[in-house]
Amino acid sequence: xxxxxxxxxxxxxxxxxxxxxxxxxxxxxxxxxxxxxxxxxxxxxxxxxxxxxxxxxxxxxxxxxxxxxxxxxxxxxxxxxxxxxxxxxxxxxxxxxxxxxxxxxxxxxxxxxxxxxxxxxxxxxxxxxxxxxxxxxxxxxxxxxxxxxxxxxxxxxxxxxxxxxxxxxxxxxxxxxxxxxxxxxxxxxxxxxxxxxxxxxxxxxxxxxxxxxxxxxxxxxxxxxxxxxxxxxxxxxxxxxxxxxxxxxxxxxxxxxxxxxxxxxxxxxxxxxxxxxxxxxxx
Amino acid sequence: xxxxxxxxxxxxxxxxxxxxxxxxxxxxxxxxxxxxxxxxxxxxxxxxxxxxxxxxxxxxxxxxxxxxxxxxxxxxxxxxxxxxxxxxxxxxxxxxxxxxxxxxxxxxxxxxxxxxxxxxxxxxxxxxxxxxxxxxxxxxxxxxxxxxxxxxxxxxxxxxxxxxxxxxxxxxxxxxxxxxxxxxxxxxxxxxxxxxxxxxxxxxxxxxxxxxxxxxxxxxxxxxxxxxxxxxxx
Amino acid sequence: xxxxxxxxxxxxxxxxxxxxxxxxxxxxxxxxxxxxxxxxxxxxxxxxxxxxxxxxxxxxxxxxxxxxxxxxxxxxxxxxxxxxxxxxxxxxxxxxxxxxxxxxxxxxxxxxxxxxxxxxxxxxxxxxxxxxxxxxxxxxxxxxxxxxxxxxxxxxxxxxxxxxxxxxxxxxxxxxxxxxxxxxxxxxxxxxxxxxxxxxxxxxxxxxxxxxxxxxxx
Ligand SMILES: N[C@@H](CCC(=O)N[C@@H](CS)C(=O)NCC(=O)O)C(=O)O
Ligand code: FES
Ligand SMILES: [Fe+2]
Numbered sequence: 049x050x051x052x053x054x055x056x057x058x059x060x061x062x063x064x065x066x067x068x069x070x071x072x073x074x075x076x077x078x079x080x081x082x083x084x085x086x087x088x089x090x091x092x093x094x095x096x097x098x099x100x101x102x103x104x105x106x107x108x109x110x111x112x113x114x115x116x117x118x119x120x121x122x123x124x125x126x127x128x129x130x131x132x133x134x135x136x137x138x139x140x141x142x143x144x145x146x147x148x149x150x151x152x153x154x155x156x157x158x159x160x161x162x163x164x165x166x167x168x169x170x171x172x173x174x175x176x177x178x179x180x181x182x183x184x185x186x187x188x189x190x191x192x193x194x195x196x197x198x199x200x201x202x203x204x205x206x207x208x209x210x211x212x213x214x215x216x217x218x219x220x221x222x223x224x225x226x227x228x229x230x231x232x233x234x235x236x237x238x239x240x241x242x243x244x245x246x247x248x249x250x251x252x253x254x255x256x257x258x259x260x261x262x263x264x265x266x267x268x269x270x271x272x273x274x275x276x277x278x279x280x281x282x283x284x285x286x287x288x289x290x291x292x293x294x295x296x297x298x299x300x301x302x303x304x305x306x307x308x309x310x311x312x313x314x315x316x317x318x319x320x321x322x323x324x325x326x327x328x329x330x331x
Numbered sequence: 332x333x334x335x336x337x338x339x340x341x342x343x344x345x346x347x348x349x350x351x352x353x354x355x356x357x358x359x360x361x362x363x364x365x366x367x368x369x370x371x372x373x374x375x376x377x378x379x380x381x382x383x384x385x386x387x388x389x390x391x392x393x394x395x396x397x398x399x400x401x402x403x404x405x406x407x408x409x410x411x412x413x414x415x416x417x418x419x420x421x422x423x424x425x426x427x428x429x430x431x432x433x434x435x436x437x438x439x440x441x442x443x444x445x446x447x448x449x450x451x452x453x454x455x456x457x458x459x460x461x462x463x464x465x466x467x468x469x470x471x472x473x474x475x476x477x478x479x480x481x482x483x484x485x486x487x488x489x490x491x492x493x494x495x496x497x498x499x500x501x502x503x504x505x506x507x508x509x510x511x512x513x514x515x516x517x518x519x520x521x522x523x524x525x526x527x528x529x530x531x532x533x534x535x536x537x538x539x540x541x542x543x544x545x546x547x548x549x550x551x552x553x554x555x556x557x558x559x560x561x562x563x564x565x
Numbered sequence: 566x567x568x569x570x571x572x573x574x575x576x577x578x579x580x581x582x583x584x585x586x587x588x589x590x591x592x593x594x595x596x597x598x599x600x601x602x603x604x605x606x607x608x609x610x611x612x613x614x615x616x617x618x619x620x621x622x623x624x625x626x627x628x629x630x631x632x633x634x635x636x637x638x639x640x641x642x643x644x645x646x647x648x649x650x651x652x653x654x655x656x657x658x659x660x661x662x663x664x665x666x667x668x669x670x671x672x673x674x675x676x677x678x679x680x681x682x683x684x685x686x687x688x689x690x691x692x693x694x695x696x697x698x699x700x701x702x703x704x705x706x707x708x709x710x711x712x713x714x715x716x717x718x719x720x721x722x723x724x725x726x727x728x729x730x731x732x733x734x735x736x737x738x739x740x741x742x743x744x745x746x747x748x749x750x751x752x753x754x755x756x757x758x759x760x761x762x763x764x765x766x767x768x769x770x771x772x773x774x775x776x777x778x779x780x781x782x783x
Binding site: 172177284290291295302303304306307 | 364380381383384385386387388391402403404405417418419420421423429
Binding site: 345356357359391393394395405416464465552555 | 745747753
């Protein structure tokens, strides 16, 4: 389907809030529309479309968000983003020739760690994906995966040895996903890494990685480049998945138990009628 | 050369030397995206370039023993295309239905061939000359065939490496070209044309006899000139 | 005196230096510079180190070197005990090393530029840049085919040199900028030969050659 349908009423990231300085202007593409993103002297961000019409705008989770439609809800909440003691890290938008939905789905996947993020997030022979829980939380209409665990040689920039990392995954919106993972310096807390995706069209997107970490020691540059390393390892995979769009017909690709989150994500998209970036044709 | 009227429909897609044991490469032809690989038992295989799991191109994969492994999650496919192992679930025996479609693929006459026709008759005997190189040309197979058929081949002019060329004959599978080198040496080049798309082809080339480095370089430079000539006149 | 590298993890030019240091088994302290999104290479502090505002920069005591080719030459002459990485046994070999170091800049300006466009949305005339990139790869392909006739796996002879290290990153990363390797079989084989070198390290966009690992499969 090529019409943005319900997808156009979602919020999408259009700028890193901190990089949109007063008086600055950025032009971005959102679902084939050109948007002009500016910030006035008073600090207020404004988004206008190619006709000069003002578009909805909000600032949250380190980004400026907008829409080419009319979002019926405020943007999802992410309380960890304002929690004391966390360092907030902007990793910048990276362009990927893939459907935004493929990008989100890859973020939810752990089975690829030993092969794609070798010696960082995974390593053979530690390839087993232990059973975990997945649910669609109807009250908030979000996909959640919990009790996910995986052996990692270097789980974070701050990790020095291999550990079994615990994860929770959350999909609050079709093009936004957040993970909570074991925080090596602070065992009682979880680090937060989010990926916010802006579709330029159904097969091209900009992915903004954003982190809220308990790590006061590692240099900011090292934190950013650790995350960029991971994402750029994924990028060459994402650009070589066929078809580019995410298939919603369960017969088109063959998941296993390790893919429970991805299965739930695809079902949830289908149930919501979110077809932008999805391959809706069957086998 | 391969035309619709041919009794066989085998396509040359690589030189045998171009696909070493444990090698994987991508092949595109007539809208098909394929992965060609060679097991460590030296057998060659051709599969759909799409992992049934999450669609990753298998040409990015790697070979261990006699299995092709997908780079994304490491699923392993045997020589029949059946999935043999899923690293996330080592204890699981993958169901038989889990497999990647294969195409007939043979290593024959110094070239690797595939066919899209499951009933294709076996290739006839042909000599396995050593490979020279495969050259990509941004011109359709038809136009290349027409150009070779017209006999209007380019010459190169270097005092030692320069070559003049003439077509000796063409068969259903390849075209033989005589090269006369400025040094007085001669060579016979066997050129097999593979269609990649409506605008692109590959020339898989061999020399019929053992040749010196200088002669191979002369032939290789002539192939560069042939490619440039074909692209300039297309 | 110790080596210090100002580095950006996604830069192919910086990777030339990281890779060569790894192959030499030579330790080096590294400072990450936030090229993207922070544009820290244009900050006043960094411009004090390199007024040109480019990465990589290598310092060794009082010496500051601001160009990947210059750094490779320096490291080879100073830290390569084998003397094989920058053979300067004769005039022609030295000249050929120089030729390929210059060719590496051509790759960086074409294939590397297309990658920055496709990946980080940096402006350029993408069609012209990709066309120039393919032209450069054809040149590399023809040369490597001819090296194959001589029984030589690398750009100069059958032993890797800094010429290979300089040309490897952007040739390997070409698909990141929409320039596929399909048309370049000799280049593909050379890339694999470099990836098989002892102590080779990857960078994002260049995957591990998993076929070398012990197979844990039953
Ligand atoms: N000739 C230099 C070029 C280095 C270069 O262009 N580096 C890029 C990063 S890969 C850079 O710092 N660009 C910043 C700029 O051009 O503003 C070298 O090879 O080291
Ligand atoms: S896509 Fe091939 S193993 Fe997952
Ligand atoms: Fe990943």
